[in-house]
Amino acid sequence: MNNKKIALYVTGSIAAYKSLTLARLLVKNGNDVRVVMSGGAQQFVTPLAFQTLTKNFVFTDTFDEKDANEITHIDIATWADISIVAPATANTIAKLANGIGDNAVTTTLLATPSTKVIVPAMNNNMWDNPATQRNIQQIEADGCKIIYPTSGFLAEGYEAKGRMIEPDEIIERLESMVEQNNRLAGKKMIVTAGGTREAIDPVRYISNNSSGKMGYAIARAAMNAGADVTLISSSETQHINGNVNVINVSSANEMKSAIEDNFNDADALVMAAAVSDYTPATYSEQKIKKNGDELDIHLVKTPDILKELSKIKDNQFVVGFAAETQNLLDNAKQKLAKKKLDLLLANDVSNKAIGFNSDNNQVSFIDETGVFKKSDVESKDKIANELIDIISERID
The missing domain is CATH 3.40.50.1950 (Flavin prenyltransferase-like)
Structure with missing residues (x-):
């Protein structure tokens, strides 16, 4: 500058x-x-x-x-x-x-x-x-x-x-x-953030440690680039500029519905949310009382949002995240191909310095050619800006 x-x-x-x-x-x-x-x-x-x-x-x-x-x-x-x-x-x-x-x-x-x-x-x-x-x-x-x-x-x-x-x-x-500034002017972008919460009863739920920080950083970077941003968030602790359209959700099914409602008009989707893989098969309308030393909860798979979207995808540029604790690149490449993504960011969440809730991250940017860029350990805001650079170059 x-x-x-x-x-x-x-x-x-x-x-x-x-x-x-x-x-x-x-x-x-x-x-x-x-x-x-x-x-x-x-x-x-x-x-x-x-x-x-x-x-x-x-x-x-x-x-x-x-x-x-x-x-x-x-x-x-x-x-x-x-x-x-x-x-x-x-x-x-x-x-x-x-x-x-x-x-x-x-x-x-x-x-x-x-x-x-x-x-x-x-x-x-x-x-x-x-x-x-x-x-x-x-x-x-x-x-x-x-x-x-x-x-x-x-x-x-x-x-x-x-x-x-x-x-x-x-x-x-x-x-x-x-x-x-204005590199994404006229483009509509969906960004998801946070870990979904799968209710067991009115006071308990299953979730994960995602803070939503990465998704919110991406939404801010996209807004700064001039995009019309819809942020679909399950995080209750992060804040965003009022110019971003925020849709608050809780469960994986709610997130899926919100994405589908906005996907046809979108130019890009960045799926930064950590969606729960399983949800309780049944929901108790009343708080489950403590009774005995064990409680069995039967879990069923949540919808695979990215896989479902790949069936209706037209020209949207779709970005996924792979939060892994082992075999990072192999698992990430499989996810890229299986879900027909245009780009995937892989990160090792077993490393506390760059995992969930950290202000920093380190990611490998992967497309159909393999890993084409690996970031340093740096702030999530900086990685978000790097991602927006790539999206703005490829979105058309």
Whole structure:
């Protein structure tokens, strides 16, 4: 990403030191960077440091007007091609979610019509707080793009989620966002996410450990590429931009019906959900009471959704996932052929670093020629962007 006008907003987190490197990388890539800092940010790094790196005046006070011919915060807001908030504190995110403009950062962002990219950084308890999660959901629904925090060593001295990702990875994500813009415009895509739940009685069910993170990352990447996205999800813990049409389901049969309702009009389907292979043969309308040391539940196969879709597939580009614990590539290649898929992503879920619930993944991309690409161990968002690159090249 180069030759862009970029407004970099720095707020009061210890991660502000990383923003110096981010500013340097943006300038090095040929971008014109203007920095806006909150009072809290100035407790960690100085405006002079950013001014030295960017060769531009750093805006820190809404009422500090350097030029009588312009209103500085409006000028920066309308000047920027892209606005990046890195680090974005829980406080700043809350203000953005509720339209509060009480400092140089939030006032300028309120007046910004162009793309806003939010890079959160905070303690894990602050990140997990329901209010923060509601605010993230709100600003995403309002059109902000979120580069989610990762797990790592926090300022508090322990490992947890909330750490701002590294500047070089932020640059990489920004490039993907810019390059993918409108690549799938006019295309309709279905993405599935989460592990289905097969009810035993009103309080119990059979399921698996899938969090839905991979499916949601793919839905976000497809939306960023301009696609009209329908997300069919059994996950109740993930959130997505309001521009994505979300259909909530629970069981394999519900997921199958939702896909079939939308499949004929779709250009592509990415089946990232972990669909349960078996479901109870009978459902108890009342809670099964504990009686004896054993309980026998008779299970029957759930519908093979991809196999059924292969019978009605027209020109849709269909992508499957193979989550395996052994014989990864052999099992994946068999699945590709058996279900007549255009592309399959295989991953080893026995590896806890890249398995269910992890923020990272590692996949092998497989088509009829075999493995044509293997990712590094990297974020699910990055893998989602790689997948969208491939789909956008092959979908026609």
